[in-house]
Amino acid sequence: MFLSDTFKKLKAGLAKTRDTLFSKVTQLVGSKSAIDDEMLERLEEILIAGDVGVDTTMKILDNIKRRVKQERYESPEQLTGLLKDEIANVLHVNGDAPVAEIKLPAEPKPYVIMVVGVNGVGKTTTIGKLAYNYQIAGYRVVVGAADTFRAAANEQLEIWAKRAGVEIIQQPQGADPAAVAFDSLSSAISKNADVVIIDTAGRLHTKVNLMEELKKIKRVLDKRMPGAPHEVLLVLDASTGQNALQQVKQFTNAVEVTGLVLTKLDGTAKGGIVIAISNELKIPVKFIGVGEQIDDLQAFDRRAFVDALFEQA
Ligand SMILES: Nc1nc2c(ncn2[C@@H]2O[C@H](COP(=O)(O)OP(=O)(O)OP(=O)(O)O)[C@@H](O)[C@H]2O)c(=O)[nH]1
Ligand SMILES: [Mg+2]
Structure with missing residues (x-):
């Protein structure tokens, strides 16, 4: 199977999560002209409601707030990029297996x-x-x-x-x-x-x-x-x-x-x-x-x- 097919299937498989959770993030971003406290609070609510969990949401939000301050992000569109980055950071424990690969290590056998x-x-x-x-x-x-x-x-x-x-x-x-x-x-x-x-x-x-x-x-x-x-x-x-x-x-x-x-x-x-x-x-x-x-x-x-x-x- 080609990589693009695999990704398409992944996207289709995540459609419900994307529609109910992350489309809310997109809406939020579209409704604001600047990143402010109220926007970050809304984001927190969306993540918690989306089963990301309280502790994990706090961690993601803390990192986003720190970066907004340090790296001086202002425009709401940048928030999506920040959120993607910080979610990927939390997911790092999973390593970096390319999506198309299901492989065995050479050893041990079987x-x-x-x-x-x-x-x-x-x-x-x-x-x-x-x-x-x-x-x-x-x-x-x-x-x-x-x-x-x-x-x-x-x-x-x-x-x-x-x-x-x-x-x-x-x-x-x-x-x-x-x-x-x-x-x-x-x-x-x-x-x-x-x-x-x-x-x-x-x-x-x-x-x-x-x-x-x-x-x-x-x-x-x-x-x-x-x-x-x-x-x-x-x-x-x-x-x-x-x-x-x-x-x-x-x-x-x-x-x-x-x-x-x-x-x-x-x-x-x-x-x-x-x-x-x-x-x-x-x-x-x-x-x-x-x-x-x-x-x-x-x-x-x-x-x-x-x-x-x-x-x-
Ligand atoms: N939509 C969807 N259904 C799945 C997926 N994986 C498993 N299922 C369905 O879940 C049901 C249970 O799957 P099984 O593989 O029998 O589960 P199991 O853990 O072996 O169940 P037990 O042997 O009874 O403990 C089946 O109807 C599967 O088709 C998935 O990724 N997506
Ligand atoms: Mg079984």
Whole structure:
């Protein structure tokens, strides 16, 4: 896919957030003849209402106020540029992956990715999309169906594996998830695969059980291949807004989360949550989901994200 197509899709995916949140910034800018306190106050309200969060909004506003003073900005049009800059600054924890790139590091091989998150956030769908991206990039991919809790979970991952053209390792419903994870990694090693992606259940009888199970899966992977998993991706549904912050705290207590995936950005006006999460939790957002189709996953690129938030379609 060409970069411009990827950016177009990102823009389309962020349309609701742009329309409800950032179009208000554009309106604000158009309604004033000079940057004044009232304008900055309005901006603060817009960001907080847009799920950017109080702490993060304060940080952005403080930086803007300082720069307005020091660098003597006056015209309202300049405010948009300042805001984009300061949002990009807050997003720096995410690094600078170009939006079109979904790549694996050369080592270790296989690269082991474990995918976790509460039920319904989009784990299985994300794995399908990720597997597809790696597959078309020329990598050999194995997915492991370690969500053995739900009856239909195997079938759902199987459908995605077929679509993506990758191999799947599974066992009957009710099997030990850690055993499936172990098998998947063993199979990936014996097939000389480049990457293995492990799906997990989002729901068990109790939360404690779920967290204990995830820890066990992690331990077993490490036993099979010391150092694995190399990536623990926590999937979050962007439309849950501030609630996503709580989920991150719960999961990071149990397993060391190395990256976040924010799904369903296309269905929500709460895309500002990406900014709050990056600032408050310092865990990088690695991928974003902007639709239900197989090519609707993107590597998170902070500059493209900010541009897409402000650019009109
Ligand atoms: N619009 C949109 N829908 C998405 C996206 N990602 C996932 N979904 C939808 O979210 C729903 C749940 O996705 P799943 O992948 O089954 O979620 P899960 O976390 O594996 O769920 P459990 O296995 O039940 O815990 C599905 O209907 C997906 O199509 C996205 O980026 N955009
Ligand atoms: Mg699932």
